[in-house]
Amino acid sequence: MPLSCRRFSPKTPRLMNTQWIGREKAVEIAGLVGTPAYVYDVGTLRQQAEKALAFPAPHGLTVRYAMKAAPNRRLLQLFAEWGLEFDASSGYEVHRLKRAGIDSRKVSLSTQELPEDFAELVREGMTLNACSLHQLEAFGKAFPGQAVGLRFNPGLGSGGTNRTNVGGPASSFGIWHEQVNDVRAILERYGLRPFRIHTHIGSGSDPEVWKRVAALTLALAEAFPTVDCLNLGGGYKVARMPDETATDLGVIGKPVAQLLKDFAARTGRELHLEIEPGTFLVANACVLLAAVQDVAETGVTGYRFLKLNAGMTEILRPSLYGAQHPIAVLGADPSQTEPVIVVGHCCESGDILTPAQGDPEALQPRQLPKAGIGDLVLIGGAGAYCASMSAKNYNSFPEAPEVLSHPDGSLQVIRKRQTLDQILANEC
Numbered sequence: 001m002p003l004s005c006r007r008f009s010p011k012t013p014r015l016m017n018t019q020w021i022g023r024e025k026a027v028e029i030a031g032l033v034g035t036p037a038y039v040y041d042v043g044t045l046r047q048q049a050e051k052a053l054a055f056p057a058p059h060g061l062t063v064r065y066a067m068k069a070a071p072n073r074r075l076l077q078l079f080a081e082w083g084l085e086f087d088a089s090s091g092y093e094v095h096r097l098k099r100a101g102i103d104s105r106k107v108s109l110s111t112q113e114l115p116e117d118f119a120e121l122v123r124e125g126m127t128l129n130a131c132s133l134h135q136l137e138a139f140g141k142a143f144p145g146q147a148v149g150l151r152f153n154p155g156l157g158s159g160g161t162n163r164t165n166v167g168g169p170a171s172s173f174g175i176w177h178e179q180v181n182d183v184r185a186i187l188e189r190y191g192l193r194p195f196r197i198h199t200h201i202g203s204g205s206d207p208e209v210w211k212r213v214a215a216l217t218l219a220l221a222e223a224f225p226t227v228d229c230l231n232l233g234g235g236y237k238v239a240r241m242p243d244e245t246a247t248d249l250g251v252i253g254k255p256v257a258q259l260l261k262d263f264a265a266r267t268g269r270e271l272h273l274e275i276e277p278g279t280f281l282v283a284n285a286c287v288l289l290a291a292v293q294d295v296a297e298t299g300v301t302g303y304r305f306l307k308l309n310a311g312m313t314e315i316l317r318p319s320l321y322g323a324q325h326p327i328a329v330l331g332a333d334p335s336q337t338e339p340v341i342v343v344g345h346c347c348e349s350g351d352i353l354t355p356a357q358g359d360p361e362a363l364q365p366r367q368l369p370k371a372g373i374g375d376l377v378l379i380g381g382a383g384a385y386c387a388s389m390s391a392k393n394y395n396s397f398p399e400a401p402e403v404l405s406h407p408d409g410s411l412q413v414i415r416k417r418q419t420l421d422q423i424l425a426n427e428c
Contacts, residue, residue: 020044020405021287026330026376029289033401033413035376036290036310038387040414042078043407044285049082052277055249056257059270064108066234066278067093069384072402073100074414075282080106087234087276091115094126108231108274110151110198112173114138129198129231131174133182140190149196149231150224152177154216173200177216180223197221200233200276210252214259221263221271228269232256234276238283240381241324247280279384286383288314288400292329292375293345303341303363306371311344311351312391314400315382319350319391322360326380327353332369339365342377346395353379387415393423 020041021029029039052063064087065079071093076086077100085106088094090113097107105125114135115121119142122128129149130136139148153174175183187194199217201209214232221227239246256273264270290310297304317323327342341363344351356362371377387402398418403411 021289021378023330025405025409026289026378029403029411030291030376032411033403033417036288036308036314036400037417038286038314038382038400038402039289039405040075040282040286040383040402041405045075045078045282046082048277048281048285049079049084051249052275052281053083055273055275056253057273058257058261059264060272062272062274064231064274064276065281066276067097068388069278070282070286070386070388071096072387072414074404074412076100076102079281087278088126091117091121094121108149110149110200119143127196129196133175133179133186136175136183136186136192140186140192143190143192145191145193147193147195147226149198149229150183150194150220151175151198151200152217152220154199154201154213154220174198177220180220193226194224195227196229196231196274197224197227198231198233198274201235207248207252207255211255211259214256218259218263218271221269222267225269228271229274230260230271231274231276234278234280236275236277236280238279238381238384240283241326244324249280282383283381284383286381286386288379288382288386290314290377290379292371292373292377294373295371303365304338306340306342306368306377307345308342308353308377309345310379310400311346311353312348313344313346313394313397314390315353315379315386316390317385318353318355319360322355322358322362324357325353325382327366327368328378328380329369329371330376330378332371332375334369336370337367338370339367340371341365342368345397346391348394393418396420396423398423 021039029037055061062085064085066087067076068089076097080102086097086102088107088109090111094107094109107126109126110129110131127149128139129151130139131151151174153171153176155177197217197220199213201213217230221230236247260271288310290308292306293309294307312319342353344353354364354366356364401413401417402415404414405411
């Protein structure tokens, strides 16, 4: 049952890009599905999709949604309706797409763990990027003489922390770029034709890094004459907090487009471009609606804690990365603020929603309007790697519901709150 709303002010404190959810809407959602709950805005989702589809690409573009960011069936269907295709990171994600009615020919798989049924999925039309020499060998044995994608680690990465950097020597993702000769040997052994070169470096936002990675990836493409597709992955950083720098797709896209034109002029090969945004599409299109369920203090040399009825079971990023999310208290006087530590509901000292930036081990009080038990709270930037990457069922808390907010103001429940019976269903 939703916690009651203790008091409300006339205006909702504004979060970045959350003007679509006001006081009345938050109360309505709390009454509909309780708290905590994820709330996605269809208008923002579509706006971000349109920005991605406008990425500069002189010889054609495919935008693949990196579904690991938020894999709800309705979100997948919306992106398919708007012209996006899909990047899957496991065989299970491919099957999830199939159950959502997505054509396998619109799916590309880049995975750390090659699924046992990968051959069946390829026969259905899914494309595969071999992410290791072992995977390439397995594909060659199953499909001699056929086309395959190659994912390389270009030797360079980018990310806010080491945990969001997926390129360079400290990353296990992709075939190390210096193993080109080993790749050629496997291709020749099985008569394989590489058609796509794929790289992905992490969640950085520096245009110069992207330009360098694009140049490195093009060099790999040039080494394989049959390649006609260049996939630069995703990792386009968004600004959840006011002091963060977001990736401007137009800015990073222009030099990439020029590199593709120069490549075509030099080689005669016009490469089709693919990008794989995830966070960019969904992060700021969702808030986590929660409630203050308790307050604690630890003396004059300690802290004041706001205890929410949500935490690492709904939003793990702060505990994992020291990630920052905007937080607003509904119903509090915005002129009356205090420094607080916002914590979750788990019996876990690491369940902190206001850690020090980039350091999940340290506390960093947040200046927020004074709040009391029962007040509703909005946590912004909760669309990516929150519902899909939570500490599922820790302390036996159920998975939170997900709700779509449509432009006409209507609400659609796209995932119900999990029940205790569902949590226990597979226990023998």
